[in-house]
Amino acid sequence: MAPKTKSRCAATGKHWSQSGSIESALEHTTASVFAVLEATAEARARYLRIKNVIDTHQTDSAVTESLNNPVITELRTKYLDASSRMIDLERKLGPDHITVVDLKATMEAYKTQLFQELARIAETYRSAYEVAAAREKALAENLAQQQAIAVKANSAQVELRQLEQKAESTKALYQTFMQRYQETAQQESFPLTDAHVISAAIPPLLPSYPRTPLVLAIALALGVMAGAGVAILRERTDHVFRTLGQVSAELGVDALGLIPIISPASLLDHVSDSIAPMMRYAIDNPISAFGETLRSAKVTCDAALKDRSPKVIGLVSLLPNEGKSTVAKNFASLLAMQGATTLLIDADTRNPTLTHAMGYPSGQRSQTGTSALPPLAKLLRNEPDSGLQILPCLYAMDDPRVAEGLTFATLHALLQSSDRSFEYIVVDFPPIGPVVNARGMAAAIDAFILVIEWGATSRGAVRAALAREHLISEKLLGVILNKVDMTKLKIYEHVASDGYYSQHYEEYYNRTRVD
Numbered sequence: 001m002a003p004k005t006k007s008r009c010a011a012t013g014k015h016w017s018q019s020g021s022i023e024s025a026l027e028h029t030t031a032s033v034f035a036v037l038e039a040t041a042e043a044r045a046r047y048l049r050i051k052n053v054i055d056t057h058q059t060d061s062a063v064t065e066s067l068n069n070p071v072i073t074e075l076r077t078k079y080l081d082a083s084s085r086m087i088d089l090e091r092k093l094g095p096d097h098i099t100v101v102d103l104k105a106t107m108e109a110y111k112t113q114l115f116q117e118l119a120r121i122a123e124t125y126r127s128a129y130e131v132a133a134a135r136e137k138a139l140a141e142n143l144a145q146q147q148a149i150a151v152k153a154n155s156a157q158v159e160l161r162q163l164e165q166k167a168e169s170t171k172a173l174y175q176t177f178m179q180r181y182q183e184t185a186q187q188e189s190f191p192l193t194d195a196h197v198i199s200a201a202i203p204p205l206l207p208s209y210p211r212t213p214l215v216l217a218i219a220l221a222l223g224v225m226a227g228a229g230v231a232i233l234r235e236r237t238d239h240v241f242r243t244l245g246q247v248s249a250e251l252g253v254d255a256l257g258l259i260p261i262i263s264p265a266s267l268l269d270h271v272s273d274s275i276a277p278m279m280r281y282a283i284d285n286p287i288s289a290f291g292e293t294l295r296s297a298k299v300t301c302d303a304a305l306k307d308r309s310p311k312v313i314g315l316v317s318l319l320p321n322e323g324k325s326t327v328a329k330n331f332a333s334l335l336a337m338q339g340a341t342t343l344l345i346d347a348d349t350r351n352p353t354l355t356h357a358m359g360y361p362s363g364q365r366s367q368t369g370t371s372a373l374p375p376l377a378k379l380l381r382n383e384p385d386s387g388l389q390i391l392p393c394l395y396a397m398d399d400p401r402v403a404e405g406l407t408f409a410t411l412h413a414l415l416q417s418s419d420r421s422f423e424y425i426v427v428d429f430p431p432i433g434p435v436v437n438a439r440g441m442a443a444a445i446d447a448f449i450l451v452i453e454w455g456a457t458s459r460g461a462v463r464a465a466l467a468r469e470h471l472i473s474e475k476l477l478g479v480i481l482n483k484v485d486m487t488k489l490k491i492y493e494h495v496a497s498d499g500y501y502s503q504h505y506e507e508y509y510n511r512t513r514v515d
Contacts, residue, residue, distance in 0.1 A: 029143050036139050040132040046125045053118060079110040239458050242492040247452075247479045250459045251466065254478035256300060256449065257293030259327065260486045276357040282330035283337065283385050293480060294327075294334045297449055300477050305446050310343075314427045314445040316438050316472065318465050322453040323482040325354040328428040331449075336388035340423040343380075345391045347406040347437065348430040352393035363396025373410070376418035389422070405430070405437035408444040432469055433461070442471035449477055454484040 086103040093100060241247060244255035267277035277284075282291050305311040315331070317324040325348070332344035346354040352362045360381055373379070373394060381390045394410070395402050406427075427445065429438040442448075452462060466473040 029139065029146055032139055036132065036136045040129070040136045043125065043129040043132045046129075051122055076114060079107055079114065082107045082110065239460060240455050241452050241457060241459055241462075241481060242455060243489075244481065246459065247481065250463060251476075251479060253450075253476050254300065256478040256480050257296045258289070258454070258484045258486075258489070259293050259323070259480060259482045260289055260484050262290070275359055278326050279329045279354075279357050280333065280385065281326075282334045286334070286337065289486075290330070291334060294331045297331060297478070297480065298335060298338075301447060301449075304477055308446050310422045310425050312425045312427065312444065312446045314429050314438065314441070314448045315451060316429045316448055317431050317451045317453075318433045318457055318462050319453075320351065320431050320434070322431075322451055322457065324431070324451040325357065325428050327449075327451050327480060327482060328426055329354055329358070332390075332424070332426040333383065333386045333388050335424045335426070336383070336386040341387075341389075341421070342424040342426065343389045343391060343422045345406065345411070345425065345427045346393045347427050347441065349393055349395050349402045349405045349437070350430055350435065354428050355392040358390065358392070360390070360392040362393040363399060373414065376414045377420075379414070389420075404440075405435075406441065408441055411441075411444065432465055432472065439469055439471060442469075442475065445475060447477045448472050448475050450479045451482050452479055454481045455488075456483075 082103050086100055086107065089097065089103065090100050241250075244258070247253065247255040262278060262281060267281075281288075282294055285291060301311060301313055305313075315324050315328040325346075329344060332342050336342040344354075346352050348354065355362045358381070376391070379391055379394070381392060382388070383390060391414070394406065427441070429441070432438050438448075450462075450466075466476070
């Protein structure tokens with residue numbers, strides 16, 4: 001290759017090595033220009049906005065800096081207070097009264113100070129806009145320079161590619177001549193020898209390497225180790241309730257039972273326009289795993305509260321949507337179906353799920369429009385299939401008593417206003433995690449049942465909540481695990497636990513209602 005061509009290749013290669021950095025810098029500068037354009041537009045918009053507020057004397061308008069400025073906030077507050085007082089005095093004393101005139105003068109002074117402070121902020125906005133505009137101009141000039149350099153670099157890249165192709169062709173031709181020269185030299189130096197085939201080559205029947213048994217043994221060992229590692233990792237990271245044994249070990253209370261997930265297909269025969277089918281599942285399927293868990297809770301309550309009349313039982317959960325209201329309604333219906341006079345109270349005033357699911361309107365007011373509630377007999381709703389008496393949510397969402405919830409004084413007054421007596425009173429409380437309504441009523445409750453969603457609620461969160469709500473934990477009879485996936489339960493249960501054999505119990509549960 002000629003020296004002139006070599007020098008051209010070297011120069012072109014230098015441009016080629018620099019092209020990558022030039023393109024990267026160009027992309028970075030372009031992105032910076034767009035960012036500065038956006039910042040400049042934003043600064044200009046802020047400046048024009050506050051300038052318009054100052055020019056038009058819009059006392060009610062506000063910008064971001066004015067909202068965070070204590071001086072402007074104080075001046076606007078004083079201005080609004082003076083305006084309110086001026087309107088009131090002008091209506092009482094007339095527009096020419098000396099007090100009204102003084103208030104107007106005061107308002108003008110506040111207004112002047114307010115717009116002076118806004119003018120100071122506007123000057124800050126103008127300076128920021130000018131700086132952004134100057135930066136935009138400088139970046140635009142820099143971008144133009146880099147674009148010119150990029151055009152020059154692209155031209156050099158085209159020339160470099162042509163020179164590389166020419167060099168490759170020359171190299172291939174040179175290697176071909178060298179190979180032919182070496183072959184010719186060898187033929188002249190070494191004489192040819194005769195070669196004879198002694199025997200034909202036979203391919204082996206089995207591979208000599210790698211050894212199949214050894215590979216299989218190593219793969220099996222690695223698979224077992226990997227599976228064990230994954231199992232240990234999942235066990236360490238699974239912090240939710242999966243088994244009845246975890247309930248007893250983590251919380252130190254009895255596990256009352258498991259409530260399986262109810263498939264929507266099993267509820268199609270009991271669809272109602274006003275009542276959610278799950279709210280009457282214990283009525284339609286009294287002999288089922290669902291009903292058996294509720295009967296277990298009843299036996300526990302009767303044993304612990306045998307001397308109480310009525311037995312006031314509160315159902316709570318840590319989080320919303322764990323199925324607490326559904327369990328409370330079916331538990332109360334089961335008690336009523338067994339002949340006990342039972343009252344179910346929806347005490348979740350903030351989210352009355354039970355009231356809405358039963359198709360009842362929430363909120364009760366007296367005929368006179370006062371906050372006093374009517375007698376209990378006028379508030380109760382009767383469930384014909386079980387004889388259960390239901391007290392829906394007492395307050396509408398716009399009632400100021402919603403946040404306070406159902407108090408012991410209100411419940412006592414309602415019970416005193418009725419001539420009926422109840423053997424069981426089941427109270428559906430709001431979740432104990434976000435609100436404290438259950439804590440306020442804890443003194444009036446004989447026992448609590450905690451509903452926990454299987455495979456969803458954190459064990460540590462439940463422990464912390466019960467440690468915080470000691471009034472509830474002292475009266476906690478047990479825990480019901482709700483929404484249990486019975487097909488996966490056997491994976492987590494120990495072979496010695498009842499949950500391990502849950503699928504064997506299904507033949508004892510008649511899922512159809514016996515009339």
